[in-house]
Amino acid sequence: LPLLLLMVPVTVLFLGIDDLREPAPVLLAVWVATFSLPGRDVFLFGFPTDTLAGEDAQTPLQDLFAWDPSSGPDPAFLTALQAITLLPPRLIVVLDALGFAAAIDYLGGVDLNGVQLNGAEVNAVLDLWQDNPGARVEAQARVLEALSQRSPSLGATPDLTPLLALIPEHGYLSTQPADAALLLAPLLPLDPTAVHILTLTPPPSSSLRDSPAPAKAAFDLTALPSDRWTSGKPML
Numbered sequence: 001l002p003l004l005l006l007m008v009p010v011t012v013l014f015l016g017i018d019d020l021r022e023p024a025p026v027l028l029a030v031w032v033a034t035f036s037l038p039g040r041d042v043f044l045f046g047f048p049t050d051t052l053a054g055e056d057a058q059t060p061l062q063d064l065f066a067w068d069p070s071s072g073p074d075p076a077f078l079t080a081l082q083a084i085t086l087l088p089p090r091l092i093v094v095l096d097a098l099g100f101a102a103a104i105d106y107l108g109g110v111d112l113n114g115v116q117l118n119g120a121e122v123n124a125v126l127d128l129w130q131d132n133p134g135a136r137v138e139a140q141a142r143v144l145e146a147l148s149q150r151s152p153s154l155g156a157t158p159d160l161t162p163l164l165a166l167i168p169e170h171g172y173l174s175t176q177p178a179d180a181a182l183l184l185a186p187l188l189p190l191d192p193t194a195v196h197i198l199t200l201t202p203p204p205s206s207s208l209r210d211s212p213a214p215a216k217a218a219f220d221l222t223a224l225p226s227d228r229w230t231s232g233k234p235m236l
Contacts, residue, residue, distance in 0.1 A: 009036045010183065013081070013089035015073060016140075017065075020096040020170055027065040028097070028126075029140055032085050037186050045085070046141055046199040048133035053080040062133070072172055091183055092174035097123050099170030106162050108153065110146035137199050145197055151190035158188070 016029030030047040049062040061081065066074035072092060082088055095103060101119025104110060109118045117125065122143055129136035164177050173180050 009034050009087070011085075011087040011089045012091045012093060012184075013078075015092070015094045016100060017067070017094065017096050020067075020069075020094070020099070020168070020172065025067050025096065027062045029137070030061060030081070031140070031144070032087060032089070034087060035187060040187060040191060041194045041196060042187060042190070044141075044144060044195065044197045046137045046144075046197070047084070048137045048199075050133040051084065053084055055080075069168070072174055089174075091180055092172070093180075094172035095166070096170050099166045102166055102170065103163060104143075104147065107147060107150040110143060110150065112142060112146055141197050141199050145195075148190070148192045148195040148197075151192055151195070154189060156188045 012033040014029070014031040014033065015027065016031075017025040017027055019025055027049050030049060030051070032045045032047075033042055034045075035042045047061065049065075050060040052058055053061050054064050059080075061077070064074075064077045064080050066077060068074065072094065078089075078092075101123050104117075104119035104122055109116055110122060111117075112122070112125070126136060126139055126143070129139055160177070160181065163171070167173065167177075175183075
């Protein structure tokens with residue numbers, strides 16, 4: 001029985017929003033991570049925020065999203081999202097733009113198209129696609145791929161104090177930090193080659209069950225257009 005429990009997929013929902021301090025924050029990112037212990041592979045599925053969901057299967061996720069500072073994402077939103085993913089999350093992690101920037105800086109920044117960027121600069125790059133959710137999720141995938149290359153620097157026992165300090169103004173966990181750490185600790189130190197990133201735009205009747213088996217995504221390095229760059233820095 002313990003072995004069977006280890007083999008049950010663990011799902012973590014990651015949501016990105018603009019500002020947790022706002023009464024009605026805007027949904028910017030929807031990512032679902034799954035892994036099955038004792039395996040070390042992590043599969044990340046990204047959904048554009050205009051993915052249709054809800055009872056009528058005609059409402060974008062970004063319109064269904066609602067936030068309560070005391071309880072987190074609205075249950076109706078989570079139910080609509082689960083109808084697409086079919087994977088109930090064991091943990092929900094929410095970061096706003098400032099929290100995401102802080103997480104990037106915590107890892108030492110990222111390298112995109114050969115340019116070293118800090119968290120604020122990454123947010124500025126992602127904002128280039130603020131009106132195009134499909135392109136934005138692809139850009140987010142590039143950032144996550146770059147972040148995964150930084151993950152070995154965390155080691156097996158990282159000091160998460162700087163990240164926990166983001167809660168509650170710029171971050172949220174659906175469980176106690178100690179429980180979240182216990183859930184994710186078996187994956188550390190994270191192997192970048194074990195992180196598989198896939199972006200999905202499922203129709204209303206589709207789900208992860210209907211998707212092809214995930215494989216290591218080979219994202220086009222031209223996703224960030226070269227005319228956005230000058231003198232080694234993005235044009236912000």
